[in-house]
Amino acid sequence: MREFTVPPVEAAPQVGGLADAVFDHAEKTPDRVTFGRKDASGRWRDVTSAQFRDEVLALAKGLIAHGVRFGDRVAIMARTRYEWTLFDFALWTLGAQPVPIYATSSADQVHWMLHDAEVTACVVEHEDHAMTIGSVIDRLPLLRRLWQLDAGEGAVAELMAAGAEIDEDVVHRHRRAVTPESVATIIYTSGTTGRPKGCVITHSNFMFEADMLVGRWEPVFHSQPGDEASTLLFLPLAHVFGRMVEVAAVLSGVKLGHQPALAASALLPDLASFRPTFVLAVPYVFEKVFHAARRKAESEGRAGPFDKAVEVAVRYAEAMEHKAFGLGPGPSAALRVQHQFFEKVVYGKVRDALGGRVRHAMSGGSGMDRRLGLFFEGAGVTVFEGYGLTESSAAATANPPERTKYGTVGQPIPGTTVHIAEDGEVWLHGGHIFSGYLNNPQATDAVLNDGWLATGDLGMLDEEGYLTITGRKKEILVTSGGKSVSPAALEERVRSHPLIAQCIVVGNDRPYIAALVTMDQEAVEHWLAMQGRAPLPPAELVRDPSLETEIRRAVVAANTLVSQAESIRTFRILAHPFSEEHGLLTPSLKLKRKAIEKAYAVEVEALYG
Template identity: 90%
Template sequence: MREFTVPPVAAAPQVGGLADAVFEHALADPDRVAFGRKGPDGEWRDVTSAMFRDEVLGLAKGLIAQGVRFGDRVAIMSRTRYEWTLFDFALWTLGAQPVPIYPTSSAEQVFWMLHDSEVTACVVEHEDHAMTIGSVIDRLPRLQRLWQLDSGAGAVAELTAAGAEIDEDVVQRHRRAVTPESVATVIYTSGTTGRPKGCVITHANFMFESDMLTGRWDPVFRSRPGEQASTLLFLPLAHVFGRMVEVAAVRAGVKLGHQPVMAAAELLPDLAAFRPSFVLAVPYVFEKVFHAARRKAEREGRAAPFDKAVEVAVAYAEALEHKAFGTGPGPSAALRVQHQFFEKTVYGKVRAALGGRMRHAMSGGSAMARRQGLFFAGAGITVFEGYGLTESSAAATANPPERTRYGTVGQPVPGTTVHIAEDGEVWLHGGQVFSGYLNDPRSTSAVLNDGWLATGDLGSLDEDGYLTITGRKKEILVTSGGKSVAPSGLEERVRAHPLIAQCIVVGNDRPYIAALVTIDQEAVEHWLAMQGRVPLSPAELVRDPSLETEIRRGVVAANTLVSQAESIRTFRILAHPFSEEHGLLTPSLKLKRKAIERAYAAEVEALYG
């Protein structure tokens, strides 16, 4: 199949902007809990829709008092937290344009984004961020204001006090001037292939995206009787996925909480306390939850029963999948009995680790292994995998609730068309497609053609319109023997091994495919402890024969799924993971391939020595 369209489930908005939902909800249901906000004492407190409206209004008045006007761009450099959402909606109320900046960005990256977007003010989280801005401020003549969230009384309180004398009608006049075509934000790409480009996203883009998602995935975004739908946002708000979650939650009336750290040690306690009914995450989070549960079972001497429970969950979910597509009768009586046996001992504990209320999740950002999706579905949490880009305001496809096809990224979001070009490139058309790159007509014309977005990704559509992503056009490796290899699928399969953290496949213009592999330190420490061995230093680990044997198993397992010419012939274990700090990962954890190959040129050469 070359093209597939899903009709819209809601009309595109004709008037207004993103902030209108804040005021409408406060008017219609002022006491509804809109947010859960974690205090300094670690306790979660409710924020009603009326309280949030009042905070947005007070902050918007303060921004006006400080000179922010319709169309101005204001950068936000922070981790995910409640105040970011507050600033977003206050700025949208005024028709201003937030420009998100990753908190880990270097001074030169910050300079480029602030300079390119011509921001007039900036919000930072703490002093380190302020110092980063300060180091380049002499080259940013348009930047007039800098506010710090964690300084003194805090930027929110200071701005709210500054705007106390501003008449509310001034704010409302700004809000009424916002139309769907107004620019909502400029989000910079992660820069895997060069200097970041500013994606111009309108209010209409975000409203279309959120309304189509919440309309089609109603079981996810709506509450059960007697319960309010809620989600904990731990994705970076500097990334389009996190911003879409924020917007969709506010528009759909979902209780929203914020968590600034995605590491399992920090995230899992807040999931248990907040108890979300669903989450939107990247596969990394689900991998961490699964591996943590597996290690716990192994420490307690229950590895074999856990592994059996995994097999049962996968088989159970696969049987339900076949039934949904009319290719099977569903789980057999014996399988249902086995599944029920493991419900309390394994599956219920996995759900409890995620708060206990969760029954759905959405995953994007990178590929999720089919087996992992089947396991979580069998354990009672259906993970709807999707696909999108910054240029498509997040999701362009996702698996539908009633017919999830694991291992694919689903069908087009309602109102969206997916087309596969002659060379296999995925093209998108829909109301969420961005309007272009800021100050870069050449790059814009390279990806936008009559409303169609050329994604740069390669993929295929099956007979039911489900999309499978097979790689990136620019990342295809061609060996010296002329064999074309898409590295991402191989890398994903190697990473399925519990001891492996990252994998990058190399081999362009080389005689065969090889790989650089990094290890999951926590998993390896557990593995050593289960063998009764003492911890090893990174330098000792990369030379450890037992570890090499384990990693080889992961590579061999990946090779069974490809032809001999595409298989990984040899690999090198690295002492340290690829990190954003060293310029080898983007802030959204994507590999910077060229940078990695430059940094490890000697190791790559040794693979072919």
């Protein structure tokens, strides 16, 4: 199939801007709880629609007092926290344009984005961020204001006090000037292949995306019919995925909490205390939950039963999937009995790790292993995998609630068309497609054609319109023998091994395909402990014969996906993981291939020695 369209769901006509929802909710349901916010003692406190409206209004008045006006661009450099959402909606109330900056961005990256976007003011989280801005401020003549969230009383209190004398009508005059076509934000791409580009996203783009997602998937936001929908946002708000979660939650009245760290040690306790009804995450989170559960079972001497439970969950989910598509009768009686047996001892504990109430989740940002998705389905958490880009304001496709096809990224979201070009490139069309790159008409013309977005991704549509992403056009490797190889599937399969953190496949203009792999330190320490062995220094670990045998198993498993000419012939274990700090990962954890190959040029050469 070359093209597939899903009609739009019914939605209210677009008028005004994103911030109007804050004021509408406060008027209609002032006492409805719209946020959970952690206080200084670590307890979650409710924030109502009326309280949030009042805070947005007070902050907007303060921004006006400090000179922020309609159309101004204000950068936000912070982790995921309540104040970010507060600033977003205060700025949107004024018709200003937030420019999100990753909390881990380097001074050079920060300078480029603030300069390119002509930012006039900036909000930072703490002193380190302020110092990063300070190191480049002499080259940013337009930057006039810098506010720090964690300094003294904090930027929010400072601004609210500054705006106390501003008339509310001044704010509302700004708000009434905002139209759906107004620019909402400039979000910079991750820069995997060069300097980040600023995607111009309008209020209309976000409204369309939120309306279509909520209209189609709202029933699965609830743990059970009639309960209050809530989600804990732990994705970076500098990423379009996290930003869309924020927007859709506020516009639809879903209770929203914020969590600034993806590390399991910080995230899991907050999931347990906030108890969301659904979550939106990247595959990394689901992998961490699964591997942590298996390590715990192994430590307790229950690895065998756990692995059996995994197998039963996968077979059960696969049987349910076949039934949904008319390909089978569903789980057999014997399989249902086995599944019920593992419900309390394994599956319930996996759900408890997500807070206990989650029955549905959405995954995006990168590909999710089909078997992992089936396991979670069998364990009682349906994960709807989707696909999108910054340029498509987040999701362009997602698996529908009633017919999830694991291993695919689903069908187009309502109001969207997916087209597969002659060379296999995925093209998208819909109301969520961005209006272009800031200050870069040449790059805009390269990807936008009469409203169609050429994504740069390669994919296939099946007969029912489900999309499978097979790779990136720019990442296709061509061996010296002329064989074209897409590295994504190989890397994903290798990385599914519990001991492996990252994998990069190399082989461009080389005689064969090879790989560099890094280790999951926590998993390796557990693996050694289970063998009664002490932790090994990295230099010894990479030469450990037992570890090499484990990694070879992962490589052999990955090679079953491809022909012999496309298979990984050899590999090298690296002592340290690729990190953002060393410029080898983007802030959204994507591999910077050229940078990695340059940094590990000696190791790559050794693969072909």
